[in-house]
Amino acid sequence: MNQPTTRRALVGAFAAAALLGAGxxxxxxxxARPITVIVPFAAGGPTDVLARIVTQRMSRSLGQTxxxxxxxxxxxxxxxxxxxxxxxxxxxxxxxxxxxxxxxxALYRRLQYDPQTDFEPIAPLGVxxxxxxxxxxxxxxxxEFLAHVRANQERxxxxxxGIGSASHTAALMFHxxxxxxxxxxxxxxxxxxxxxxxxxxxxxxxxxALNVLQQVQGGTVLGIAVTTPERLPQVPNLPTLAxxxxxxxxxxxxxxxxxxxxxxxxxxxRLNAAAAEAMADPAxxxxxxxxxxxIPSEAELKLGAFKARHAADxxxxxxVIRAAGATAE
Amino acid sequence: xxIFANLLHGFAIxxxxxxxxxxxxxxxLGTLIGVLPGIGPVATxxxxxxxxxxxxxxxxxxMLAGIFYGAQYGGSTTAILVNMPGEASSVVTAxxxxxMARRGRAGxxxxxxxxGSxxxxxxxxxxxxVLGAPLTxxxxxxxxxxxxxxxxxxxxxxxxxxxxxxxxxxxxxFLGLLLGTVxxxxxxxxxxxxxxxxxxxxxxxxxxxxxxVFGIAEILKNLEQTLSxxxxxxxxxxxxxxxxxxxxxxxxxxxxxxxxxILGVLPGGGATLSAFAAYSLEKKVSKNKAEFGRGAIAGVAxxxxxxxxxxxxxxIPLLTLGxxxxxxxxxxxxxxxxxxxxxxxxxxxxQPDLFWGLIASMWIGxxxxxxxNLPLVGLWVKLLQVPYRLLFPAILLFCGIGVYxxxxxxxxxxxxxxxxxxxxxxxxxxxxxxxxxxxxxxxPLLEENLRRxxxxxxxDPWVFLERPISATLLxxxxxxxxxxxxxxxxxxxxxxxxxx
Numbered sequence: 157m158n159q160p161t162t163r164r165a166l167v168g169a170f171a172a173a174a175l176l177g178a179g180x181x182x183x184x185x186x187x188a189r190p191i192t193v194i195v196p197f198a199a200g201g202p203t204d205v206l207a208r209i210v211t212q213r214m215s216r217s218l219g220q221t222x223x224x225x226x227x228x229x230x231x232x233x234x235x236x237x238x239x240x241x242x243x244x245x246x247x248x249x250x251x252x253x254x255x256x257x258x259x260x261x262a263l264y265r266r267l268q269y270d271p272q273t274d275f276e277p278i279a280p281l282g283v284x285x286x287x288x289x290x291x292x293x294x295x296x297x298x299x300e301f302l303a304h305v306r307a308n309q310e311r312x313x314x315x316x317x318g319i320g321s322a323s324h325t326a327a328l329m330f331h332x333x334x335x336x337x338x339x340x341x342x343x344x345x346x347x348x349x350x351x352x353x354x355x356x357x358x359x360x361x362x363x364x365a366l367n368v369l370q371q372v373q374g375g376t377v378l379g380i381a382v383t384t385p386e387r388l389p390q391v392p393n394l395p396t397l398a399x400x401x402x403x404x405x406x407x408x409x410x411x412x413x414x415x416x417x418x419x420x421x422x423x424x425x426r427l428n429a430a431a432a433e434a435m436a437d438p439a440x441x442x443x444x445x446x447x448x449x450x451i452p453s454e455a456e457l458k459l460g461a462f463k464a465r466h467a468a469d470x471x472x473x474x475x476v477i478r479a480a481g482a483t484a485e
Numbered sequence: 486x487x488i489f490a491n492l493l494h495g496f497a498i499x500x501x502x503x504x505x506x507x508x509x510x511x512x513x514l515g516t517l518i519g520v521l522p523g524i525g526p527v528a529t530x531x532x533x534x535x536x537x538x539x540x541x542x543x544x545x546x547x548m549l550a551g552i553f554y555g556a557q558y559g560g561s562t563t564a565i566l567v568n569m570p571g572e573a574s575s576v577v578t579a580x581x582x583x584x585m586a587r588r589g590r591a592g593x594x595x596x597x598x599x600x601g602s603x604x605x606x607x608x609x610x611x612x613x614x615v616l617g618a619p620l621t622x623x624x625x626x627x628x629x630x631x632x633x634x635x636x637x638x639x640x641x642x643x644x645x646x647x648x649x650x651x652x653x654x655x656x657x658x659f660l661g662l663l664l665g666t667v668x669x670x671x672x673x674x675x676x677x678x679x680x681x682x683x684x685x686x687x688x689x690x691x692x693x694x695x696x697x698v699f700g701i702a703e704i705l706k707n708l709e710q711t712l713s714x715x716x717x718x719x720x721x722x723x724x725x726x727x728x729x730x731x732x733x734x735x736x737x738x739x740x741x742x743x744x745x746x747i748l749g750v751l752p753g754g755g756a757t758l759s760a761f762a763a764y765s766l767e768k769k770v771s772k773n774k775a776e777f778g779r780g781a782i783a784g785v786a787x788x789x790x791x792x793x794x795x796x797x798x799x800x801i802p803l804l805t806l807g808x809x810x811x812x813x814x815x816x817x818x819x820x821x822x823x824x825x826x827x828x829x830x831x832x833x834x835x836q837p838d839l840f841w842g843l844i845a846s847m848w849i850g851x852x853x854x855x856x857x858n859l860p861l862v863g864l865w866v867k868l869l870q871v872p873y874r875l876l877f878p879a880i881l882l883f884c885g886i887g888v889y890x891x892x893x894x895x896x897x898x899x900x901x902x903x904x905x906x907x908x909x910x911x912x913x914x915x916x917x918x919x920x921x922x923x924x925x926x927x928x929p930l931l932e933e934n935l936r937r938x939x940x941x942x943x944x945d946p947w948v949f950l951e952r953p954i955s956a957t958l959l960x961x962x963x964x965x966x967x968x969x970x971x972x973x974x975x976x977x978x979x980x981x982x983x984x985x
Contacts, residue, residue: 204819340940
């Protein structure tokens, strides 16, 4: 590496720190060492894959490696707590999603972090749309399927990847929107749940497009509808729930990069700029599109812009999940 | 046949110098992490994910797969040498393997483990290539009800694992089941027996218990004697198995291979059960039952073959459906996804290079592993001659590093220490660790599938008898119990249970 520059930079940093106080000087030299990015889920999942692709590109603009650390467990709360308590110096960041930063508020009575006040959003990393999939042989059109669910609530079962998981959250919202109550069956992760859906053990589930697209295209499960307002380019024939009777239905797993509260503004700006640069890179855009990820717009990428969306989602979904009576702990 | 053309195509891909290189790297790394207690394939593959960004997807997958089955080979090494099983599959290997080592036969034990694994791996690879699709359909018949019944059968057969008291074995199985319930309940999210400790919210780690109850407890026991002694009781006699050893081990390898191949196809619990099942079966059919638990070579050959066969066939759901059956393979899917390939049911037709290249590389990897492992046997056995006062602190150090690396948490180190003390107490009172660990591993599978099956049937318990496979499995359970309980064949039972 470039030794003299680093040394000069360090000397400069110390001098500046002595003169001006540490905050702004550190921000100027930021980042001086590798940045840890906590992904509160197992490696290999949709959030992890997304985080790795984007942070790898961000590393290039920042001139420092961003190291993804998977701290899974307890609906993502273990990793998020660690991220919330990290020093607000920009060297420990957290990737949160709709589950960890919205539905957990409703699911955990004693959540050890406040998703809104313990964190400062840096930039949204992309939205994973979801698809309602059913076992083969189920009614294929949305109106038929919805009628089927409404008529057979007592007999049907849906699967999900565990309390607080993306698939659980989405299903709670779907049932709230349709006014139905259906028996759930919990699995440890998306893989085992999909395995049993392919085998026809339960009736349907809602999971991230990335996890289910191949199965839908391969015909092992039946794609019913998309949960976002727009159809997906990968499966243009699949209608959206919103256009098929559930007006306004919009559930997608947003993933956002957060810093602990109190992180200096210049550091947030630097990270936000790096994220925006990554999102503008055509190579990254192609890759994310291949994975059915919806890329945030320039307006959504503005520093702080995410707060409004976050607040809106909390206001919208927390009461819904509470009303559904689901809790963890 | 099409398959031969496809396999040739696969070999052409896997045998390219670059892919051979990555296969070797994977096999070497796998062996290394298998030997280091605690550090498993999941942690290693997670650490290596960023490196795979810059590789061709096929090369990346070949390397990661190499790590996975390399760890299966390496895991048995510590089980045999120092009674430290690194993963569920090598728990059983430790029973007779460690006893062989103590009798100066660590060489043959390690060698037969490598040879058995190779034969099993080769057979299972062919099975994956030829019967992948029909086996998937068969495995799809296994729903929650079938899994539950299979686990019941596994537990009943497990009692046979005990070489001492049956009552004590049953006690250990139940204690294992109980320990397995610690953590967050997946249906309700309720925390059970965690005492508010966040580290327990995802349950106790398998490695934590295995390392404590087997490895640390054994060290404590050894330290009762003077420090000058080594693990060995007797002089080392030969590094390679004799002809007699091979004759004894051959049928065990064959049975272990078949059993492991079948059980490996079942996602989730299958591969875990295979080593235990193979050991129980071997013990039942063996002519020298008295040898089991004291260093029977068949007791090493059978579970080692079974776990390697299971490791290979557990790729079937991933290759035919694109559904990862365990955490390691979920990581492999992640690695592919980062490359823009999401495996699915069409992976065979859409990505033939990937599919057949991986299958061919499995066999090549197995060849490499035998070549790596057999010469290492001499080296490992030499390690046993290191004075114990130097060896045991090193083992403890590696255990500490390994277990810390699981979750980057110091809590786990204390937990291992606690289980070590507990294991020592168990040893003193003549309780065995293997049934405890089997109960622990099967506990979540048993409970979750029972509840899943009952949820799906709306609480109707007849579901276990209405489904033919489940009913058959339960019938076998009943049959086993009847054999055990009928007075007329009581003498037979004595033979099964009491080998003293």
